Amino acid sequence: MINGEHTPVRTKPWNFGLHSTEEFGELEKELVLGVIDKKRVFRYSGGDRAQSEAYRLEELYRSRTGANHALALNAGTSALVTALIGAGIGPGDEVIVPAYTYIATAAAVLIARAVPVIVEIDDSLTLDPKAFEAAITPYTKAVIPVHMRGVPCRMDEIMTIANKHGLIVIEDVAQANGGSYKGKPLGSFGRAGCFSFQQYKLVTAGEGGMLVTNDDTVYARANIYHDSAFVYWDQNVANSHPPFPGENYRLSEINAALALAQSQRIDELIVKLQQIKQTITAGIEDLSQIRLQTIPDSEGDVSYSLVFYLPTAEQAQAFSARLAKEGIPNGTINNNGFADRHIYKNWSYVMEKRGASEHDTPWNCQSYKGNVSYSPDMCPKSLDWLNRAIGIGLHQRMTEEDCQDVIQAIRVTAASM
Numbered sequence: 573m574i575n576g577e578h579t580p581v582r583t584k585p586w587n588f589g590l591h592s593t594e595e596f597g598e599l600e601k602e603l604v605l606g607v608i609d610k611k612r613v614f615r616y617s618g619g620d621r622a623q624s625e626a627y628r629l630e631e632l633y634r635s636r637t638g639a640n641h642a643l644a645l646n647a648g649t650s651a652l653v654t655a656l657i658g659a660g661i662g663p664g665d666e667v668i669v670p671a672y673t674y675i676a677t678a679a680a681v682l683i684a685r686a687v688p689v690i691v692e693i694d695d696s697l698t699l700d701p702k703a704f705e706a707a708i709t710p711y712t713k714a715v716i717p718v719h720m721r722g723v724p725c726r727m728d729e730i731m732t733i734a735n736k737h738g739l740i741v742i743e744d745v746a747q748a749n750g751g752s753y754k755g756k757p758l759g760s761f762g763r764a765g766c767f768s769f770q771q772y773k774l775v776t777a778g779e780g781g782m783l784v785t786n787d788d789t790v791y792a793r794a795n796i797y798h799d800s801a802f803v804y805w806d807q808n809v810a811n812s813h814p815p816f817p818g819e820n821y822r823l824s825e826i827n828a829a830l831a832l833a834q835s836q837r838i839d840e841l842i843v844k845l846q847q848i849k850q851t852i853t854a855g856i857e858d859l860s861q862i863r864l865q866t867i868p869d870s871e872g873d874v875s876y877s878l879v880f881y882l883p884t885a886e887q888a889q890a891f892s893a894r895l896a897k898e899g900i901p902n903g904t905i906n907n908n909g910f911a912d913r914h915i916y917k918n919w920s921y922v923m924e925k926r927g928a929s930e931h932d933t934p935w936n937c938q939s940y941k942g943n944v945s946y947s948p949d950m951c952p953k954s955l956d957w958l959n960r961a962i963g964i965g966l967h968q969r970m971t972e973e974d975c976q977d978v979i980q981a982i983r984v985t986a987a988s989m
């Protein structure tokens with residue numbers, strides 16, 4: 573049947589929602605107003621440091637991930653930069669990143685003065701372990717697996733390969749806060765795990781980030797880099813490592829309070845999201861026209877994204893348009909009419925090896941002996957998966973009726989293909 577000749581499956585407006593801000597409520601107000609009442613908006617100002625909101629937030633992430641250390645930061649990007657610099661990565665080093673991740677993952681490597689090496693993703697839309705191993709050179713120092721769209725990476729394979737080659741693993745958990753792999757929290761596998769509290773993540777503080785690690789040196793160095801004056805605030809940590817110049821990546825107490833309120837909702841949000849995703853998946857998994865995204869561990873999937881593939885890019889675009897006519901907002905992941913900042917070919921400053929300085933970049937600095945190259949077609953498998961992928965955003969306030977409409981609309985569209 574052709575759309576337009578029948579009534580769309582969904583006629584009433586779509587139930588839009590965003591996981592994070594949707595939940596702003598009394599707890600967020602209480603904790604944020606509490607900061608104003610206490611008149612303490614800077615974590616290192618007077619009073620008991622352990623009573624600061626930033627410290628309490630760190631305590632929560634230590635307990636959530638089982639890490640010995642946590643450091644609150646002003647962004648997820650800052651968490652990645654401090655993790656890399658904390659782990660001693662810098663000029664001359666190559667760091668492997670997946671072809672599909674927010675551009676900040678690659679930018680963080682460059683800010684640490686190292687060189688990003690871009691490798692293929694597979695049908696999980698996360699790092700392909702084989703492509704990762706094939707990309708290792710004598711200069712490779714680290715790898716950043718990114719748990720994209722809430723989906724845990726193939727951590728068993730990735731950790732085995734990293735250990736075999738003596739590489740540092742830094743997990744980018746910005747999109748998968750609260751997710752796990754085989755029962756172990758994401759962020760607890762590598763040398764460090766990096767979270768973001770930006771608005772589009774599962775929980776938000778507007779802006780904010782968190783680094784977790786078991787490594788004392790990473791923690792000390794991350795502290796030093798996150799604050800140019802760190803040695804004056806905390807003698808204990810600072811004494812464990814000689815200071816060097818840092819930035820200012822500190823988290824404000826207001827943002828910390830908001831992140832603290834929101835982070836208490838993570839598990840409850842994921843339970844709801846998993847129910848929704850499982851309902852929809854069960855209603856479409858028998859369809860022969862589509863193939864569901866491979867999820868390396870569905871029990872650890874944060875579950876705010878449903879992805880499936882069509883056999884060709886053209887079919888994916890046709891499917892996407894018909895599904896939209898059935899009243900279900902969706903998008904193909906690549907070729908969606910805009911340059912998606914999550915796809916490597918659109919990272920112009922990486923593709924063109926451009927830094928802030930014209931004559932001194934991580935690629936042309938004296939320490940770098942490798943010869944990485946980039947081109948928009950360097951990861952054809954990744955582009956193929958992304959071209960053929962259709963994504964539907966899920967949120968915790970979707971009703972049973974919303975789920976049934978998604979199922980029905982996908983079934984009607986599949987039957988029309």
Ligand SMILES: *Cc1c(COP(=O)(O)O)cnc(C)c1O
Nearest residue numbers: 647648649674676746747768770
């Ligand atoms: C959002 C995001 C970041 C960066 O987080 P910010 O808080 O925006 O700096 C890094 N990596 C991934 C995969 C992200 O989605």
